[in-house]
Amino acid sequence: MAKTAKAAVMTAAGMDLAIKEYPLPPVDRGCILVKVTCCTICGSDVHSWKGRRTAPTPIILGHEIVGRIAALGAGVTHDSGDRPLSVGDRITWTIMDNCGKCYFCREKGLMMKCRRLKKYGHDSCAQPPHFVGGFADYCYITPGTCVIRIPDGLSDEEVAPANCALATVIAGWEEAQVKPFENVLIQGAGALGFYAAALAKHYGCRRVIVTDILDHRLDFIKAFGATDAINVKGMSAEEVVQAVRGLTDGFGVDCVLEVAGIADLIPTGLKCLRTGGRYVEIGNSAPGANFTYDACDIVWRRLTLKGVHNYDVRHLQAAVDLLAMTREKFPFKDIVTHRVNLENINDGLRLADSGKAIRVAVLP
Ligand SMILES: [Zn+2]
Structure with a gap:
């Protein structure tokens, strides 16, 4: 050698x-x-x-x-x-x-x-x-x-x-405690998003909704099991929430996985949860990712917010x-x-x- x-x-x-x-x-x-x-x-x-x-x-x-x-x-x-x-x-x-x-x-x-x-x-x-x-x-x-x-x-x-990427998504998936037939929102159609969509499909989720701002990535993620790929470019937070509720009988999703690493997505994602829903934050792995949210909404709607690193x-x-x-x-x-x-x-x-x-x- x-x-x-x-x-x-x-x-x-x-x-x-x-x-x-x-x-x-x-x-x-x-x-x-x-x-x-x-x-x-x-x-x-x-x-x-x-x-x-x-x-x-x-x-x-x-x-x-x-x-x-x-x-x-x-x-x-x-x-x-x-x-x-x-x-x-x-x-x-x-x-x-x-x-x-x-x-x-x-x-x-x-x-x-x-x-x-x-x-x-x-x-x-x-x-x-x-x-x-x-x-x-x-x-x-x-x-x-x-x-x-x-x-x-x-x-x-x-x-x-x-x-x-994949092992971290699986760790986040375990924390999300997703069950078959639940509805999932994945924020971000990058590598972690593809893996998250495949997991959701494999586990038998009903709606696998993905948001991103790049059409070619949103097209590609359908091959990983996404049922609804939404280009949110130009949409207000309220419009995104309405779109997600429209796909989930008006309730919102059971679970959100944030894998884009954009702190601004977190408030929108939390609002997309049904009452009692779980939000798993994976993407923001560099400091300075601040966001503002009304804690009363977390309390009244019994939301869970969990961070997963490695x-x-x-x-x-x-x-x-x-x-x-x-x-x-x-x-x-x-x-x-x-x-x-x-x-x-x-x-x-x-x-x-x-x-x-x-x-x-x-x-x-
Ligand atoms: Zn890495």
Whole structure:
């Protein structure tokens, strides 16, 4: 194996990433060295690159990663589902390495908020093992990470967004406690919206209503099970609420999932809920997303508002399972719309920031 490998490194927010070489680390006990085969660009990578949220530097961004095992550390024999692991196997893994022993991991079931949390694509790459993000030739997986071997039928591009976008949507779905035949509103027809619509369809929801302002995305989301795709450009909040009530016997939806990351959508979404409805906020993952709402409406109409950031291991396994079970039913393979190689990562980031792409894949 080579002694060094390449990574696209961000040294300051707003600057182009630079290709650097780092020494490949020795593979310690419990660790895995992975040859990255695909990493998709998540909205939060773009937020970090643009400086809309702070990231330590230097950093290798990228956390929606798929790769093949290049070397297994001592003691690593099976994945989280007890499937045997060998060199050459394709795997995905949780966005985080968590300790399993702290207050949040052990007592509160919030492994994604571990007090000794490490997150791929979020931590500095200054120190060895360096390869802790996805925009690189290799990624070094540490023992607190849950690894999942990928079923043969799924492509890298189908699976890569699972370990952030889809797993997070599934975590939000669990919090929403949606039941069959309920009506759901999804605010945002981006990658998370497509996954949310597919879940709603798969779970047997009655109305799967989606709002966005881009017609081509609203057309595409129908293939993921949306029953009603509404272009809300130019519509007032009251008009949106009336449209949603008109589709739900005048009551409003049982549940809203906000996946556009636009704080202004929240008041409208809350008003679209039926009495007793649940609102799950997923999209606003950069600070400054303020909104104003009449708390009396939350009280009188018994609304629930819940925030979801990242996910637990079971949600990543469910994400892989959902893809494997429904890949013939929904066009997950078309979520990656553009591809760049590692050398052209900056073009890829600009494309992702432009909104023209749904997901851009970086293929080392
Ligand atoms: Zn992400």
